[in-house]
Every structure is written in C-alpha cells, then in structure tokens.
Amino acid sequence: MFFWSLVLIAVGIFSSFIYGRSRIKLNSKKQGTKSKSLPNYYAQYVLMWCLFPALIVYFSWAIFQEQIIQNIVISNFEFIEGAAYNEGLLLAEIRNVANNPSFADGKSVEIINAASQYSSLRQISQIAFYLSIIIIMLLGALYASRKLKPEFHAQHTIERYIQYILIFCSSVAIFTTIGIVFSLIFESLRFFAEVSIFEFLFSTEWYPFIPIREGQTAAEGSFGAVPIFAGTFLVMVVAMCVAAPLGLLTAIYLAEYASQRVRKIVKPLLEILAGIPTIVYGFFAFVSVAPFVKAFGQSIGIDASPTSALAAGMVMGVMIIPFISSLSDDVINSVPQSLREGSFGIGANKAETIKKVILPAALPGIVGAFLLAISRAIGETMIVVVAAGTAPNLTGNPFENVTTVTVQIVVALIGDQEFDNPRTLSAFALGLVLFVITLFLNIIALQIVKRYRERYE
C-alpha cells in the first residue's frame, strides 16, 4: 500500500513542477511583464506545496493507522486484571486470523468477528489514505498556484523553505540524541526503582539472575557493577599501553621524519585499520591472540584463561592506533614551522627539537587524541564480547577472564526477555554509565584540542 502511494506522490510532484513552470510563463506573458524570478523557482514553489503536505499525511498514516485500528478492535473486549490472556496476545491472534483465514478454525466467535472487523477497517483506511493524499496534493497545488504571478519573489520564498528543510535535517540528529538520552534515563530509573543505586555503583557482586516465577529457588540476583567497571578499566588500560606508544611514535615518524612519499602511502594504510569491522578484530583476538597469550602465560608460569583481558586489550589497542596516530600527526603538523626553525637555529638536533619543543607544544592536542581513543576503547563491544569473556571478575590480573560494560549489556539483552525485570533493565543503567563517561571524556578532549587550536592559529 505504501509503495503505490509513493508512486502517486512522485507523479504528483512531477506534474506540479511542469504545471508551475508553464503557468508562470503563461501568466507573465499575459501581463506582459518579466517574472521576478526564473520560472524554475515558481515550479519548485508549487512542487514544495504539493510534496510536503502529502509527506506529512503519508507519515502520520504510517505511524497512527495500525494503532487506531487496533484500539477500535480491542475496545470490544473486556479484560480482567491479572489474567494470563493479555492484550498483546489477543491482538496477535486477531491479526493472524485476519491475515490468514485458515487460522480461524477453533477460535472463538468474538475473535473471528474482531478479525473481520480488523480487515474491513484496514480496507477503509487504505481508501481514505489514497483519497486524502490526492486531495491534499491538489489543495497544496491550488494554494501555490494562486501565488504564481510575475511580481511574486519565488526565489526568496524557496530559499527560506530550503533553510527550513536544512534546519529540520540538522535537528533530526540532535532530537534523536536527546531521545536516546531520555530513554536511557527513564529505563535506568525503572532499574534503580528495584535495585538501589548504591548497590549498583559500589557493591562488588555481579550476579544478574533473578527468579522468573514466584517461589522459584534460584538465588536472589545482585547488581554490584564494580567488577564490570574494573574489567572495562583493565581492558582500556591494556589497550592504551599498546596504542599510546605505538600511535604516538608513529605520528612522530610520519610528521617529522617520513618523506612526503612515505607519508602518502602510510597514512591511508593506517586509516584502513580504523575501517576494519570490529567483529573481525574480535575473532582475530579470539583465534590468534588469545591462544598466544595463554601459551605465553603458561611459559612464565601464570595460569591464563582462554579468553583474557590481555588478548582483548592488545587487539583493541591495535584498533585504536589510527585514532591516536592520525590525530597526533595532525596536531604535530600544526605546530608552527617557526618553532622548528627557532630550535634548529640555535643548533638543536632533530631529537632535541622534537622532545623539547614540538611535543610540549603539541601536548594538549595529543592528550585530546588520547582521551578520544580512550572513549572509543571503553565503548567498544565486539572485541571484548568475543575475546574478554563474560565472567565478572574483580581482578587486576590481565591474564584472567574479565567482563566489560558493553559485554554485560549484550548479555542482558540476549534472549527474548521482556523489559520488566532488573536483569534486562540493568542494560540501561550500564548504558547510562557508559554514556556519561564517554560524554565527559569527549567534552574534555574537545575542550583541550580547542584551547590548543586557539593558541596557534
């Protein structure tokens, strides 16, 4: 249904464009004056008045139709509080019968009646939908065509409309972010209604299993997220131990030593590292690095588990090298040449110049790059899901299994559980913590980078 309505709208905007164009030419010829704008702008004006009201109708139908029909159908039924037979199941059954009459066997009369009501309501809605789209397009075109006079500044109006469209597009991302934040906050509040926030933030026992049925003998769940934060931190530290020196030294080489030719080849190659899907890093960590870490651990007498913080952290470190090297390279490059000349002019050699002049000057930017890399590392999911394990160990030993915030969110959401118990809701609380941490890191990093830029440009 919605496909053919898109075709309808396409035909509408095409003909409105042609109509607007020929109409303004006709009108200006009739009046014997030249129109204020080019004919195309008048055509676009008609087009917009045709298109946008139609789109609004289209989307509101898409959003509300099903909901309204369901409400009408369901209003015939009465529900008893606490009955096992709830609205969702009933609706699913009605929809099944309506879509496939062979399911009607053995169903109660009420359901069969409701199903036929459901089908007929859908048919009515469909006809009404097409009619209203056609009418609204005609009305839009009619309104616009009244303005098709040579003295009308179509171009100014079009430019204003385009500005509205641009504002709308840019606000989509912002409002989505705000929506995500609010959904995180509200779902987290539901979680904290059942689990105290102090237990969540400060208790060291993470055992997110709760009895599903009344009277089940499973242990009470406990939701102390400290081991999870500790695991995240441990993996992040390992990753930064790998990425910070490698990334920074790479950046120094690229910015200060490499010739133009080498730079042109190496920099894009490094940036490819950032483009590898993280799940690929994940199985590389699990298949190649983790066994190596285990073997290495055994050779020095440490009992390493098959998945470990070290394996995940090392691979994650490789993953974030390009963030650090690429950003640091940019900052080092933007240290003014005059400082290098000043240092060389006194007789400093290259190493002294880099150590004592360039790096101190670039330090704020480099710190910014590190913080961005850290926030990327703690938000990373797939590598740790595959290679770090899921056991909430409170340990500082990188050879052991650990788990991270992102892994626990995945674990909490796997399986078809409803969002009505602390186990699944814990995902939102963890997500909120993660969001707050990365948000702060990003803000700090951007502030540092900004302050640095102000100083040298």
Added chain:
Amino acid sequence: MSNSKILANGVDVYYGSKQALFGISMDIKEKEVTALIGPSGCGKSTFLRCINRMNDLIEICKVSGSIKVDNEEIISSSTDVVSLRSKIGMVFQKPNPFPKSIFDNVAYGPTIHGLVDSKNELEEIVHSSLKKAGLFNEVKDRLNEPGTSLSGGQQQRLCIARAIAVNPEIILMDEPCSALDPIATAIIEELIDELRLNYTIVIVTHSMQQAARVSQKTSFFHLGELIETGDTKKIFTNPDNSKTQDYITGRFG
C-alpha cells in the same frame, strides 16, 4: 680594516628546477652590521639562510658554491651543522618564542649544548643574555611566565637573548622588525647597534631607512643576483649601479 668573517663565492641556490640565487660572491666583515636589501623575492633571505644551512630544512632546496665561515667551508656534506648553528644565531621575521617560560626559552640553547654544569651557571647565562638583549629589567620578576605572554617587541628581544645565550659569533636577522611597531623597532635597532661591538651581524630588511640607520655595509639584491655591495653611506648617497639608484630612490620594489 677588520677581517672578513664570512666569505661567499659563487653561491647558486635552486628550489627544485627554479634558480633563486645566481653566483653570489660576498665578503662580510667581522663585528660589523651588514644589511641585505632588495625587493621581495630577490633572494636576500635565501642567502641569509645559506649561512647557517637553514635551507636544509626545505626538501627541494639545493645549494652549491662556497661559503667560508672563519675560513672553514660550510657548504659541504661533512659540515657539522649543529656546531655551525651554535656559532651562528638566528632571529626570525616573526618572534617565535617556544611555548615555555621566559627562563626556559633562554636556557634552551645552553642546556642542549651542555654549556653549563650547574644551575647557578645556567642562571647566570640566562640573566646576562637577557641583559645583553635589554630585556632583563622588564622581565626579571616574571621569569617563570610563558614567553608567549610578552608583547611582540619583548618576544623578539627574548628571541635575541635566546640566540646570544649560546655565545655565537654571528647573528643572522631575517627582517626582525617587520612584525613590530615603531617604538619596539627603535628599541631593537638600538640593541643591534650595541650588539655590533661583540658580534658580526647580517640583517635582511625591507626598510631602507633601517638599513641606513643600523648598518655599516649594505648589499643590494635583485632577481637573485647581487647587484652592488659596499659601505652603507656610499650605497645610499652615490651608488655605482643604476638599478640600486632606482631602488633606493623608490622607483621600483
């Protein structure tokens, strides 16, 4: 008659395939101020940067010919560039203090060259360099503040102090006053006059009045060639070459 300090002979410079200097030969005397003048793009800065091998930093720049400093050839792959540059200080067009404290800016050179053994000695060098650059009285109470917090003229004098802290014999100045206001310029010019007693100074300048005020010798460059060189007084009153005459009277450039 003083001795010659820098002796250039047939210096050619190429940027890629474009020739920037054509056979420059020049004799720069000890403890004098030599001014290099000429219109923009005439090669005077390029020549200045040959003297301390600063052109090495530009990948496509090729220098040939001979420059002798104290009778030692410096246009050669065996030249020790680091010790050459510690003997030849340089002050740039735009003040370029390091993003460090005033003290550390001046201490940078002596530290990397290992000229000092103790903290007291370093302090002494820093203080005396700042005094020689005429900056000490203005900054003695705030040596730990960043060098970039000073005014433009003070920054330039800080750069001069930084250059003389390693005890060079020659100071190269590449339009040291072009980014400064007239008062700061006057202070620097006065300073150059004092420094002349102890150092050989080569200064590139766009201002002919400045050349006339501070220098004893003047060389006029045009389109990569050295047109005329001689006593400043003579160049500005009675030049031999008609191009020099045209330039100093403002007919081009």
